[in-house]
Amino acid sequence: MSNQSSQVIIGNNVIIGKNVSFGNFVIIYDHVEIGDNCIIGDFVIIGETSNPQASTSPLTKIGKSCVIRSHSLLYAGCTLGDFVHLGNRATIREFSLVGNHCSIGLGAELQGNCVIGDYSRLQSFVSVGQHTKIGRFVFIYPYAVFTNDPLPPSTQLEGVEIGDFTQVSAGVILLAGASIGKFSLISVNSKVGGMFEDDSFIEGNPGRRIGKLSKMPFFNKEGKRHYPWPYQYSTNMPWQGLDFDDWAIKENISLF
Amino acid sequence: MSNQSSQVIIGNNVIIGKNVSFGNFVIIYDHVEIGDNCIIGDFVIIGETSNPQASTSPLTKIGKSCVIRSHSLLYAGCTLGDFVHLGNRATIREFSLVGNHCSIGLGAELQGNCVIGDYSRLQSFVSVGQHTKIGRFVFIYPYAVFTNDPLPPSTQLEGVEIGDFTQVSAGVILLAGASIGKFSLISVNSKVGGMFEDDSFIEGNPGRRIGKLSKMPFFNKEGKRHYPWPYQYSTNMPWQGLDFDDWAIKENISLF
Amino acid sequence: MSNQSSQVIIGNNVIIGKNVSFGNFVIIYDHVEIGDNCIIGDFVIIGETSNPQASTSPLTKIGKSCVIRSHSLLYAGCTLGDFVHLGNRATIREFSLVGNHCSIGLGAELQGNCVIGDYSRLQSFVSVGQHTKIGRFVFIYPYAVFTNDPLPPSTQLEGVEIGDFTQVSAGVILLAGASIGKFSLISVNSKVGGMFEDDSFIEGNPGRRIGKLSKMPFFNKEGKRHYPWPYQYSTNMPWQGLDFDDWAIKENISLF
Missing domain, CATH: 2.160.10.10 (Hexapeptide repeat proteins)
Known part of the structure; x- marks a missing residue:
């Protein structure tokens, strides 16, 4: 000693x-x-x-x-x-x-040749397969898994793509080649393949689009709609202390 | 070398x-x-x-x-x-x-500000979010996840609570603010939110109360009901070698 | 420094x-x-x-x-x-x-007293309970979990068995004592208990046998049936560069 x-x-x-x-x-x-x-x-x-x-x-x-x-x-x-x-x-x-x-x-692990955009957050034990592309301001919760082989085992690797501002909840499994639009939410423990447009609320096993996320009845304690979330949450985000719309216009970000 | x-x-x-x-x-x-x-x-x-x-x-x-x-x-x-x-x-x-x-x-990880009661066992890769409270004699199986954000992302963190003697099976995801009573069992891969009373058998996605755990037909090899489990299992528990009822009375533990 | x-x-x-x-x-x-x-x-x-x-x-x-x-x-x-x-x-x-x-x-973890056959591949964070037996040429994808306690908590440990050439997809949970035949495929996020014969395609929560894997409409980009997979995939396998049937006959491997 x-x-x-x-x-x-x-x-x-x-x-x-x-x-x-x-x-x-x-x-x-x-x-x-x-x-x-x-x-x-x-x-x-x-x-x-x-x-x-x-x-x-x-x-x-x-x-x-x-x-x-x-x-x-x-x-x-x-x-x-x-x-x-x-x-x-x-x-x-x-x-x-x-x-x-x-x-x-x-x-958490990125398995190689992955791209993660600015201000994104991957929580504990997220597993990201090779060739995944994750946008900016994307939050991924514990034990979400990004797969890349559509026919296991094969050499036909297809990475997953996640659009800006999208939220991927705990335990979600994304199938090879899945492509999720911007400003979307995938619910806990869903299994999701295929393409989904912007502003989707996705849930289930297999995951389906329940509707526009911005129209779903997700309200916070003050009774305000929580999505699109950047109006309600800004901790350590570049629009912290600013009006999100003002910031988004300056950054050329269109909502939908 | x-x-x-x-x-x-x-x-x-x-x-x-x-x-x-x-x-x-x-x-x-x-x-x-x-x-x-x-x-x-x-x-x-x-x-x-x-x-x-x-x-x-x-x-x-x-x-x-x-x-x-x-x-x-x-x-x-x-x-x-x-x-x-x-x-x-x-x-x-x-x-x-x-x-x-x-x-x-x-x-396994405890993410901070967690409380785990005596004699509880968390198995491999259990992920416990901040502000979770787990009782005594609780067993949690691999890859169970305790989340704490009801509206991701938000600052509205709500920890999960698990009552004494409850069993949380592999791959279970507990939603923010879930509260599970004592002497309950959550089945493998369930997604569970909300409040559940003591002696619940909880299963599904979303998890529902199937009935009283103590009345479910879970029998061991000797044909005895397995739940409440402390009558059947005592390895390294404080009632090992004792009659569980005697011990429970002394400890002021009421069954239901 | x-x-x-x-x-x-x-x-x-x-x-x-x-x-x-x-x-x-x-x-x-x-x-x-x-x-x-x-x-x-x-x-x-x-x-x-x-x-x-x-x-x-x-x-x-x-x-x-x-x-x-x-x-x-x-x-x-x-x-x-x-x-x-x-x-x-x-x-x-x-x-x-x-x-x-x-x-x-x-x-990944093997919890002890596990047996893994030649040429098998366990991917990231696979969790294998004690007394599991995995055959040869078995591929197991991220976060698959092999449990071994049918009545948690008990001392009645029953390991899982997986037959040769079988594929276990991401997030699958195998229940204590499950026994899966050869040349089978378990779909993503399924929860599987019981016995399954060779050439099974297993899916769901609880997992059921959908049919013979070799008859399922899983086609690769060239339009060929992908299963049995050894005809389509041989990277680092002993039949690489050989005809799989020739190799299998020499090795005394019967298909079904």
Whole structure:
């Protein structure tokens, strides 16, 4: 038993910004860039190779002001934007792109070649198959699963697409190739395949479109309609403190 | 390659009881108390802060005779009772309270501000949202999920409550604010919201009360009714070797 | 911050083959054998004891050419065949047997005393209860759960059995004692108990046999029937580059 300083193993060709803090027992592999003001937790691996035989490693890039929680793992070839938060034991596999201000929850995994738009939040244990595309301001709740093989087993991989502002509830399973529009909500534990237009409320096993989400009787405690949700919720969103319509017009976001 | 002794990093203001054993590469942060006879596994973190900018840490307390399996993680401000068992990669987030004789399975997470009563068992990968209250002698099976947001996303968090002696089967999703009585059983893969009285058998998607659990035709191999289960099962329970009714009277537990 | 070599802690009575590579912060406990050409990742534990009080450890054996990804964990008493791949954070608990050429995905767990046949693949976060028996060439998709207690809680554990070539889709929950024949497919999110004959397509909650899988209208992009799948898929399977029927005859595998 002893009182020691941290042990950080750093490979070749690594660029570390200003004011980056490292936990204990951290491993940074070759060809990694870490932006200013990042916090890297204990037992974290950055730049793990997906091919142990490869002699060179693609660039792994972490933007500024990211928090990488303990025990999490970022494969070589990934890019995290600025202000990204990786929860404990999150895994981002090779060549995934995570936008600015995203958070990836405890134990969640991106299986590789995934794209996540800015300000999206994946909660604990979300499992995202290869080639999934998730838009901006998308929230995904625990244990949602994004599959990609329509005929298991096959080599015919088809990623899922999720439109901006859509909410995917806990335990939802998205079938290979599913495409969900913007400003939609998929209800807890649904199994969803096929294409759904914007503003859909989707529920069931198999999931069907119950109707326009914006017309569904989902009211908050003050008796206001909750959807479209950006009028009711703005915590850490770019329209926080602003009128959502004003912000949306400036950003060229059309509601429906 | 070398043969080394363990590396344990210990912060300030840490009190360690008698006969505590540590694995390798263990990190104990500031302001932690560990009771006598605990076993702390490899790659464990105790007292991780939820706020990397904070200068002081709330007390993290582990009772006596606990087993903390490898790769698990206990945040600052949590309290574990005596004889608690944390499985590999379990995560207990800030300000959670885990009672005596509980076990928290592999990969399971308590998201913070959770309360778990004595002798409860959470199996692998159970995910418990903030502000959940789980009673005593409650068993929760793999991949059960406790949600807390009735209108995602909102700030209107409502924890789930589970009564004493209730069983929550694998893959169950509990909706925000659900309240389940005592001595109940929720069937596999059900999606359950709302309030349910004691002695309920709950099944379906959405979950409905099928009837009194104690009247359901669940018989064991000897042809005896299995519920209320404490008459049939006592492994490591405080009534082991005793008559359950005698014990329950002494403990002031009324059946129904 | 420093640039250090790997730290590998190796117990007594450990036999390591030729050309084995170790990552950083690796722990190999007593009585372990590792075959030639294995790759052991960072933060891996091999031979963890299930009984911290035990004085001796049963043999833990890893065959040749295995890849053990970072953060994964193999308990004492397990045997992995040759060419096995353990994904990041996989856990294999005590006395499990994993056949040659298997892969166990990220975060997946075998809870102990499990048997997995050659060439089977468990994807991310599959949870396999004690005493499960999985055949050869079985593919199991994310978050499938194998339970083993028919009357929770009881001591009447009944493992699940899965026949050769069967596919278990994402989110499936198998009830204690379920027995699934060969060349079958269980659809996404089904809850399945009881016995099912070979060539079954199983779907629903509760899961029912919809019909013979080989007669179901599952066609690939070229318009061919996808099942029995070995005629359409052979990546890394022993019949790759061969005619499946020729291979099957030689191997004494009868279709139905």
